[in-house]
Amino acid sequence: MLNTILHGQPTDEPALLIAHGLFGSGRNWGVIAKRLSDTRQVIAVDMRNHGASPRFERQRYEDMAQDLAEVIEAHGGPVDVLGHSMGGKAAMALALSRPDLVNRLIVADIAPVAYSHSQMHNVEAMQALDLSQVDTRADAAEALSKLVEDPALVPFFLQSLDVREKRWRLNFEALARDMDAILGFPEFDTHFGGPTLFLTGANSDYVTPEHRPRIAALFPKARFVKLSGAGHWLHADKPREFEAALRAWLSQA
Numbered sequence: 503m504l505n506t507i508l509h510g511q512p513t514d515e516p517a518l519l520i521a522h523g524l525f526g527s528g529r530n531w532g533v534i535a536k537r538l539s540d541t542r543q544v545i546a547v548d549m550r551n552h553g554a555s556p557r558f559e560r561q562r563y564e565d566m567a568q569d570l571a572e573v574i575e576a577h578g579g580p581v582d583v584l585g586h587s588m589g590g591k592a593a594m595a596l597a598l599s600r601p602d603l604v605n606r607l608i609v610a611d612i613a614p615v616a617y618s619h620s621q622m623h624n625v626e627a628m629q630a631l632d633l634s635q636v637d638t639r640a641d642a643a644e645a646l647s648k649l650v651e652d653p654a655l656v657p658f659f660l661q662s663l664d665v666r667e668k669r670w671r672l673n674f675e676a677l678a679r680d681m682d683a684i685l686g687f688p689e690f691d692t693h694f695g696g697p698t699l700f701l702t703g704a705n706s707d708y709v710t711p712e713h714r715p716r717i718a719a720l721f722p723k724a725r726f727v728k729l730s731g732a733g734h735w736l737h738a739d740k741p742r743e744f745e746a747a748l749r750a751w752l753s754q755a
Contacts, residue, residue, distance in 0.1 A: 510539025523587030527553035703732035
């Protein structure tokens with residue numbers, strides 16, 4: 503089963519499961535998860551091939567959805583589910599395949615469509631880092647900044663680096679092998695009828711008006727909220743506003 507990080511104790515409110523995005527981990531969501539745990543238990547997971555979770559050959563949404571289902575069933579399910587980016591697609595796949603396990607769905611800045619951009623350049627950049635020459639996190643940051651196109655991503659990537667053990671907590675081989683599947687989205691002939699929030703960054707182009715018909719077909723109760731001043735990493739760009747939007751949705755849906 504996936505590695506889980508629990509915040510808070512079970513309450514009368516449904517637990518909230520958080521599924522992170524590509525190259526992330528449950529630890530990335532620690533601050534928000536801890537704050538939200540004042541009213542409900544929050545379960546942050548490491549997705550397969552990330553963090554402390556098991557390594558598999560595949561990184562397909564059908565498998566990721568099953569992983570999340572196992573976690574929810576282990577905690578007595580059903581729960582509210584929040585997913586960002588890759589985790590958002592996994593959360594949508596879960597809701598479409600196992601709607602009995604999902605009360606409310608929150609999808610952070612991603613749509614149930616295929617994207618044309620690749621993340622292989624970031625995989626190659628992290629793999630190119632000479633870990634034998636890295637003794638401190640500052641060493642890693644300096645070296646990786648020369649390999650990554652967007653320097654703002656360096657601190658995020660380094661959260662998945664174990665400097666002491668000189669190893670990445672990412673299964674690059676599996677992620678590279680299934681990159682097309684990660685960028686895509688499976689076909690479903692079902693829909694999720696529960697309350698669904700698509701929470702997006704106003705400065706992001708991951709969810710566009712052209713995606714609305716596909717979203718409406720799969721999630722007929724979808725509502726949309728944009729966070730001003732936020733991009734794709736909206737929970738990092740505007741953490742307080744992101745938290746406030748979540749609380750408002752969870753309290754009224």
